Amino acid sequence: MPDEQTPRRPGRPREESAERALLEATVELLLEHDDPGKVTITAVTERAGVARATLYRRWDSREELIAAALDVEREVPRVPDTGDLAADLTSWYGPTEFSGDDPAVHRLFRARLVQAVNNPELRRVYWENHVRIRREPLLERVRAEVARGGLPSGTDVEAFVELLSGVGYYQFLVRPDDGLGLDRIHRAVRLLMSAAS
Structure with missing residues (x-):
């Protein structure tokens, strides 16, 4: 377990912030356009103010990014077991x-x-x-x-x-x-x- 005094690796909060910005931008574009072709990597990165290289460090393709955005804030549901x-x-x-x-x-x-x-x-x-x-x-x-x-x-x-x-x-x-x-x-x-x- 790392020592509590070990400083946080530089850049990590920025990466998380960039990821949130990219997901939010993708969701906004999905809600604005019925045409799937409008949700492009260029449109997303410009809306988010994030470099393409940052996007591709997290997602390998446009489809992976859109899939993640479509599922943002969703959790794996728990199914109860009451016997019924x-x-x-x-x-x-x-x-x-x-x-x-x-x-x-x-x-x-x-x-x-x-x-x-x-x-x-x-x-x-x-x-x-x-x-x-x-x-x-x-x-x-x-x-x-x-x-x-x-x-x-x-x-x-x-x-x-x-x-x-x-x-x-x-x-x-x-x-x-x-x-x-x-x-x-x-x-x-x-x-x-x-x-x-």
């Missing part, structure tokens, strides 16, 4: 960006969809670096249910979570918000559990 799988999985959808009234949050979520549809490489990077990691707690919760016998041993956990995710996206992106989205997700989980059995 339907309630636990339903509660996971409560505090997501699907819900709430912040228009910037909703616009950033739409930007994720637009960017991913228009850029297959970004979709791959975003999946590998962000979505796949956030999805793991859902998989773990369903695996735990299988292990304790709440679902049959042959349950296809990947397919279960894929179907559940599809229901969630449909409720919050396709249907008008009538306040019943979480109830429909809860019913869908119950139906999936029944079908798996």
Whole structure:
């Protein structure tokens, strides 16, 4: 463990500040433009006031930078384990960006969809670096249910979570918000559990 008197390495706070500035600039550009082509390295570095070399010390590509910006301030969610799988999985959808009234949050979520549809490489990077990691707690919760016998041993956990995710996206992106989205997700989980059995 380093001695408490050891001075902080020079330049580190500046690097962190530059990273924040680059992410903030990227988010601003994503929210301003529907055209993914407008979010360029040049536009980001000029908006952030940061050199391109600094950007490339942190991210290897434009896609990695955009993926990081699309996920800024998001955390890997924790799925509770109360013993009631339907309630636990339903509660996971409560505090997501699907819900709430912040228009910037909703616009950033739409930007994720637009960017991913228009850029297959970004979709791959975003999946590998962000979505796949956030999805793991859902998989773990369903695996735990299988292990304790709440679902049959042959349950296809990947397919279960894929179907559940599809229901969630449909409720919050396709249907008008009538306040019943979480109830429909809860019913869908119950139906999936029944079908798996």
